[in-house]
Amino acid sequence: GNSVTQMEGPVTLSEEAFLTINCTYTATGYPSLFWYVQYPGEGLQLLLKATKADDKGSNKGFEATYRKETTSFHLEKGSVQVSDSAVYFCALSDGYGGATNKLIFGTGTLLAVQP
């Protein structure tokens, strides 16, 4: 079945460091891919998405490119801030629309940014 694999955390970085959080997926069909972020004490919120191969999603300085050849959707940011400290979830849906599709989430990666 469909699945998402994320790098285990925690990831600890200093402010202004470069961030990469790896995400790979297994899916049949043509999934859409997403990154969600969960700040402490809050629910998840959509960070960015890509709906087809080679698409690049971007938001708040974060980017991720849908790589079908490597089945990956790695999250990157050039210069992290303390306020980026959160748990990041990679997710996919199978791309056919409709209510029977479900978002499948990875296990989440905790990012801690130190000043």
Next chain:
Amino acid sequence: NAGVTQTPKFRVLKTGQSMTLLCAQDMNHEYMYWYRQDPGMGLRLIHYSVGEGTTAKGEVPDGYNVSRLKKQNFLLGLESAAPSQTSVYFCASSSLGPNTGELFFGEGSRLTVL
């Protein structure tokens, strides 16, 4: 902007007790979902609804029941709580189904079953 509101936010139960979690959304969304979040396991879908009066099973439905009597509300019930149901529960809603990608989540309800 209320968005998705979950009540209660915290609850402690004894094994065998029952309870209901309430989710309310004010965005007129058709689709609503209940997920549970456990350490090392990410989010897993319990049940979902594609509209008022409909419900369907997700990945881990056993031990839970749901109802969607009103479009804006989605209730998650535990008839006989077990320690394995200790978790953080998240409700979410979306306008066109998960393929659009944007689920709106509540802040979560932390349930402990002793």
